Amino acid sequence: MTIPVTVAWTPEGLVVLDQSLLPGEVRYLTLRTPAEVADAIRDLRVRGAPLIGIVAAMGVALAAREPGDDSAAAVRQWVDRAGRLLAATRPTAVNLRWAIDRMLAVTQRTMPDARRLSAALEAEAMAIHAEDRAMCDAIGEHGLPLVPDGAVVLTHCNAGSLATGGIGTALAPVYRAHQAGRRVHVIADETRPVLQGGRLTAWELTRAGIPCTLIADSMAASRLRRGDVTCVLVGADRIAANGDTANKIGTYPLALAAKAHNVPFYVAAPQSTFDLATPNGAAIPIEERHATEITMIGDRRIAPEGVAVWNPAFDVTPAALITGFITDRGLLTRP
Amino acid sequence: MTIPVTVAWTPEGLVVLDQSLLPGEVRYLTLRTPAEVADAIRDLRVRGAPLIGIVAAMGVALAAREPGDDSAAAVRQWVDRAGRLLAATRPTAVNLRWAIDRMLAVTQRTMPDARRLSAALEAEAMAIHAEDRAMCDAIGEHGLPLVPDGAVVLTHCNAGSLATGGIGTALAPVYRAHQAGRRVHVIADETRPVLQGGRLTAWELTRAGIPCTLIADSMAASRLRRGDVTCVLVGADRIAANGDTANKIGTYPLALAAKAHNVPFYVAAPQSTFDLATPNGAAIPIEERHATEITMIGDRRIAPEGVAVWNPAFDVTPAALITGFITDRGLLTRP
Numbered sequence: 001m002t003i004p005v006t007v008a009w010t011p012e013g014l015v016v017l018d019q020s021l022l023p024g025e026v027r028y029l030t031l032r033t034p035a036e037v038a039d040a041i042r043d044l045r046v047r048g049a050p051l052i053g054i055v056a057a058m059g060v061a062l063a064a065r066e067p068g069d070d071s072a073a074a075v076r077q078w079v080d081r082a083g084r085l086l087a088a089t090r091p092t093a094v095n096l097r098w099a100i101d102r103m104l105a106v107t108q109r110t111m112p113d114a115r116r117l118s119a120a121l122e123a124e125a126m127a128i129h130a131e132d133r134a135m136c137d138a139i140g141e142h143g144l145p146l147v148p149d150g151a152v153v154l155t156h157c158n159a160g161s162l163a164t165g166g167i168g169t170a171l172a173p174v175y176r177a178h179q180a181g182r183r184v185h186v187i188a189d190e191t192r193p194v195l196q197g198g199r200l201t202a203w204e205l206t207r208a209g210i211p212c213t214l215i216a217d218s219m220a221a222s223r224l225r226r227g228d229v230t231c232v233l234v235g236a237d238r239i240a241a242n243g244d245t246a247n248k249i250g251t252y253p254l255a256l257a258a259k260a261h262n263v264p265f266y267v268a269a270p271q272s273t274f275d276l277a278t279p280n281g282a283a284i285p286i287e288e289r290h291a292t293e294i295t296m297i298g299d300r301r302i303a304p305e306g307v308a309v310w311n312p313a314f315d316v317t318p319a320a321l322i323t324g325f326i327t328d329r330g331l332l333t334r335p
Numbered sequence: 336m337t338i339p340v341t342v343a344w345t346p347e348g349l350v351v352l353d354q355s356l357l358p359g360e361v362r363y364l365t366l367r368t369p370a371e372v373a374d375a376i377r378d379l380r381v382r383g384a385p386l387i388g389i390v391a392a393m394g395v396a397l398a399a400r401e402p403g404d405d406s407a408a409a410v411r412q413w414v415d416r417a418g419r420l421l422a423a424t425r426p427t428a429v430n431l432r433w434a435i436d437r438m439l440a441v442t443q444r445t446m447p448d449a450r451r452l453s454a455a456l457e458a459e460a461m462a463i464h465a466e467d468r469a470m471c472d473a474i475g476e477h478g479l480p481l482v483p484d485g486a487v488v489l490t491h492c493n494a495g496s497l498a499t500g501g502i503g504t505a506l507a508p509v510y511r512a513h514q515a516g517r518r519v520h521v522i523a524d525e526t527r528p529v530l531q532g533g534r535l536t537a538w539e540l541t542r543a544g545i546p547c548t549l550i551a552d553s554m555a556a557s558r559l560r561r562g563d564v565t566c567v568l569v570g571a572d573r574i575a576a577n578g579d580t581a582n583k584i585g586t587y588p589l590a591l592a593a594k595a596h597n598v599p600f601y602v603a604a605p606q607s608t609f610d611l612a613t614p615n616g617a618a619i620p621i622e623e624r625h626a627t628e629i630t631m632i633g634d635r636r637i638a639p640e641g642v643a644v645w646n647p648a649f650d651v652t653p654a655a656l657i658t659g660f661i662t663d664r665g666l667l668t669r670p
Contacts, residue, residue, distance in 0.1 A: 218585025
């Protein structure tokens, strides 16, 4: 099974797959400074809540990479600044702040010198990456019973290998089922406006040899009515204490449609996506992005000049619409 | 208020606005044969249930336009053939068949000669066009109370002037309210895959000076949750005897979201869209269109080669989700 490498820590810098060019082109970027990492996250060259956590952690480690003769105190300052810069790139996904907080905690430990601090930060970023891979595997195991032989899984956006450092969150049970020899068919919402479903999910599944049918987001309800969908699996950018879940815009109407047709609706996410400090969905900040994501496709204008646009990148699905959470620690269902 | 001319019957042939080029280019096509009319309908150069009814009627009239010395019987044959060709272009909208049936009924009348038959067919097509304009105005009047000063109307696809021979169906009450000096703001779903909302609704409203905000289809549920939407107004391609309504794909999930947030959901359509011969939504044929509508935007590929696509052009909204029907004969609400 072919899983793309989304990120690698190299002597030259942080190497990431530029997801904004897929499916047309597979190109890797080398990011050498925290500012370059922040730009790549902001421009959606790197996206997916778990992956931006990993990449942001590595971005913080970059800040401390070449301390030379500088003091540990100086490195702490650079690292703090990098952490603030990276944390501000995208407000909704909580993994980003969780990863940066872990990195900043390292700087609080007593360190004899800058070089030792830098090494500790690099080790922490590597640990976050390795843990994410393991979390994806665990989500795949816990979700495997939901994807029996012959299953049809409907998904939104991309919560696959491209969104993580491993085999994905929502797609992890699909990959595990495929590895186990089960026949699985994925219905992928194209996911306007950035088309992560059409560009990314369809690409990675096709590459992995898993049958995939692409639909426009608005077709999901008709597909759910048809009665052949086993379950809906989606990822998450932040899960509030009460279970309300922020995920890519379009997840909420998909959950409403799944409910209307009694199709189980599961959210797959690692523990780092659960934010107990946020009481409910209303308290989750929702990022609004630029109008051109809706008015342009590449260089082609698809709406009249001057039209107003509202472009929230995420929505909130109330806990009541969620059948269960597939986490790295197990499957949580409502009592 | 500027309303575009969508169709005109001229000595050179049937002149139609090529809607596939909007909003980038305003270009009119001259269609000289029923086959050219059929192609224009199939390729979505002309679209919108009421408008394709008008254009198909004119297409039938074209078949009889230059009878020369031919017999009325020969003209009847050409007209029958044109009717079959045009009726087969799109299966879901019932207005198409309704208009063609009206034209064919003309050929059943006793006619002394081909020239008289041709004139009668042309007159019938002109009548269908004129009646449509009047129906739009009537829908606008009956829907006007639903659009008070300060209203925010959410709509899907294009059921505006571009879909009809007049001021539209779903947008007719909006135009009337605007003319009456009321402030109205329209939230337009972009309506993937063919983007009739972004390309057409946003274009005609902007041109008419009515404020419009464009959103991706999947954002409508979040907008309805926000609580500032007065009502949802959509058109229809066919309304079954029990009130189940086929309309552009994406209407059904929009109705589910409106229901979840108690926002009134109205379907605007002329009497010709009601099909009492179809008992319910399950009996409405749903057109499936080509994969490239989803995988390509212009010449740009936005999904990987070889991915499967499911592309139904319409969905069915159950009558239970519809607050009322705004027709040319009045507002029908559920008992």
